[in-house]
């Protein structure tokens with residue numbers, strides 16, 4: 001798990017160190033790392049170093065200073081370097097170092113001409129000190145861009161990006177991974193990210209979030225529970241109830257059911273409308289239908305005897321393809337009252353009310369659904385606000401609905417009401433495909449059912465429980481993303497391709 005900090009927090013940690021370090025050692029370390037990546041990119045793109053031409057956009061602050069020192073290091077290695085000074089002043093020591101090394105400076109109006117013969121652009125215009133309202137020059141797409149600390153135009157705290165943001169092929173970031181590089185638009189324009197340690201960690205405090213990767217899966221699932229251990233019978237491997245599907249969206253129920261089974265579920269009980277039942281039985285023969293009367297009887301029994309009672313349903317997955325009918329609402333209310341952990345998706349989200357409750361819930365909205373959830377809770381935001389600061393608004397919803405929120409997007413954000421947040425990067429944009437969310441719901445349902453949450457959550461530390469739920473949400477997103485990556489190797493990705501790859505994805509990640 002990689003800790004992520006708001007850009008302003010890293011900047012605040014740097015300031016005292018900068019004051020104390022008259023020898024500019026931090027800046028030189030940052031600049032050396034930047035120059036090293038620039039050399040790698042030049043070799044990759046031009047096959048040579050000596051005689052290649054590098055232009056840097058240099059802003060008025062320390063970000064520009066990093067760029068100037070990096071250019072001077074490259075000039076000493078035979079690269080023809082030019083610093084394009086965007087403001088009337090620039091970092092003095094950096095400028096002096098550049099001139100000493102034989103580098104040139106130019107005014108902003110010379111940029112277009114310089115870009116005509118440029119092998120690499122270093123973007124050192126603005127970093128963590130960016131204020132809103134910036135206007136940046138347009139860079140032709142064919143020129144590879146290396147961003148210094150943060151692509152200019154990206155808010156390092158939130159991931160919001162100015163319209164004129166300069167997308168980077170690579171970003172070398174200093175001190176710590178910054179939130180703005182891993183969520184929102186910032187994530188989409190940062191390219192490959194390298195973190196250069198500046199020894200700031202002891203002064204940074206608690207991270208704002210963590211980026212999780214494939215090898216974190218064991219940790220997230222808490223393998224001590226050994227839920228997939230040999231010898232466990234099907235009830236111990238998890239029993240999931242699925243409330244999904246409608247005449248209009250029969251496929252959604254099938255996709256969720258198949259995903260749940262493919263992730264290693266013990267037993268699947270399904271409540272689907274009659275006209276979906278035949279398709280479900282033929283395509284998911286493992287599923288065992290649960291009739292309305294049986295549900296009512298089992299849940300009543302469950303309320304009397306605790307969750308481990310006769311239902312043996314450990315968790316619920318609710319929502320894919322569901323239609324808002326009186327019967328659906330009745331089922332939903334029964335299930336929500338029964339207190340099993342559940343994952344709630346798609347149209348079921350619109351049937352929820354904000355407020356406290358005693359159930360463990362993961363809500364899985366995309367940005368539009370998050371907007372609607374927040375509006376219902378009296379929080380007025382626009383989809384643009386959410387795109388500009390997704391972690392913040394996912395947290396608001398987690399508080400308003402007293403649940404874990406998994407906000408879908410190119411970066412998936414999983415957050416608990418106390419702010420604990422995990423970020424999972426989809427390895428392929430193709431995951432934004434119809435039915436992909438239904439597959440994720442099935443995966444999450446299986447993980448919840450297998451997790452064996454205690455029957456009486458009130459006796460257990462509530463924060464620990466919601467953190468565990470957040471971990472499982474991120475684990476589900478990781479498995480989903482990995483299945484997407486495997487499927488993308490064969491071409492474009494459909495939800496069925498994800499299903500096909502799920503068992504391999506789960507096995508690859510050590511499930």
Ligand SMILES: NC(=O)C1=CN([C@@H]2O[C@H](COP(=O)(O)OP(=O)(O)OC[C@H]3O[C@@H](n4cnc5c(N)ncnc54)[C@H](O)[C@@H]3O)[C@@H](O)[C@H]2O)[C@@H](O)CC1
Nearest residue numbers: 026027030060061062063126127128129130131134149174
């Ligand atoms: N000096 C050092 O030793 C180190 C510096 N680092 C660098 O320092 C950067 C932060 O430096 P600063 O705090 O100086 O901030 P920046 O260099 O990011 O930008 C601040 C400057 O840009 C101007 N500016 C900001 N927004 C503007 C806008 N919208 N329009 C016009 N001008 C605008 C400000 O007036 C100020 O002059 C980091 O991003 C990083 O690159 C560190 O990463 C490493 C250590």
